[in-house]
Amino acid sequence: MAQLKFGVIGHKGRMGRALEAAITDAGHALFAGVDAGGSIGPFASQCDVLVDFSAPDALAANLGAARVAGKPIVVGTTGLEEPHFVLLAEAARAVPVLQSGNFSFGVTLLAHLVQEAAARLGDDWDIEVLEMHHRMKVDAPSGTAKLLGEAAAKGRGIVLGDNMESGRHGMTGARAAGAIGFATLRGGTVAGEHSVIFAGNEERLVLAHSAENRMIFARGAVRAAAWLTGKPAGRYTMNDVLGV
Structure with missing residues (x-):
């Protein structure tokens, strides 16, 4: 598989640090990492795929950046409520979106x-x-x-x-x-x-x-992101990645 350029949102958190390690281990590259107060928007168009493990109140902006850039996005942010799922469905009409509460x-x-x-x-x-x-x-x-x-x-x-x-x-x-x-x-x-x-x-x-270690979630998210790249716009889950 060709090396992918990842944009990670929430990259200084626990999962963000694990994602950076998993991205490197899988032979890909962390192109951009942003955190609270930052925006993935300026970098999104140069990434192959975006991964969001930030906060629920940042989801709208992150999905918007993915739509503007036309990039697939993997969402692992927890604590989502019904309005967030509406946003995910709307974004999935324009770009590939994979959201899960767990990437193991x-x-x-x-x-x-x-x-x-x-x-x-x-x-x-x-x-x-x-x-x-x-x-x-x-x-x-x-x-x-x-x-x-x-x-x-x-x-x-x-x-x-x-x-x-x-x-x-x-x-x-x-x-x-x-x-x-x-x-x-x-x-x-x-x-x-x-x-x-x-x-x-x-x-x-x-x-x-x-x-036993949050690296299992990071590795799963990286694998899901690689799988999602190149897929048509739509809503996807880890069941699709695993084929069950």
Whole structure:
């Protein structure tokens, strides 16, 4: 594969530093790196692909820069809300856009298995998503936990937003039938632990993934960016990259 010139947004953060290493390891080049207060706009046209691991409030400007330059963009920013997904869909009409809450190929396959399990197990199996991250993580549940919850909801043919339970405290009453529960743990330097528990009558199925280092996410994002380069405008996911 030819060497690609990357533009990384949020390049001084934890993921940005990991991305720089992964880009070099893959034989590509970091052409431009910008952070809070900077803009990728002046450099975007000279890059082959943009990768955004910055902040939700910067997404509109970053997508706009990609559209003006006509460049593909990979978005790994977490903490996105519904208005951000509208922006992603709008940008995807003009350029290739790949957004994910997790760029690990193991997690991508895990989500596929979660969807399959949710589709095949009956509604009498309760679904709980458990995640743990390092003490510095600012959003909860994690983007990966939401991705896994969405996979479970898709398997069940339901809308996650209408069936999500999180932050239980006090006298909450019995668990709602059909709910997808979320539990969040924070502490230490944990890169990422995720489990999806299917609890049936007198049996449990647990599908899990452990991240030992954030380099797995950086390598996945670089591979996704290389895959995205040259694709037509549209919305893509890690399932497309992995082919599941």
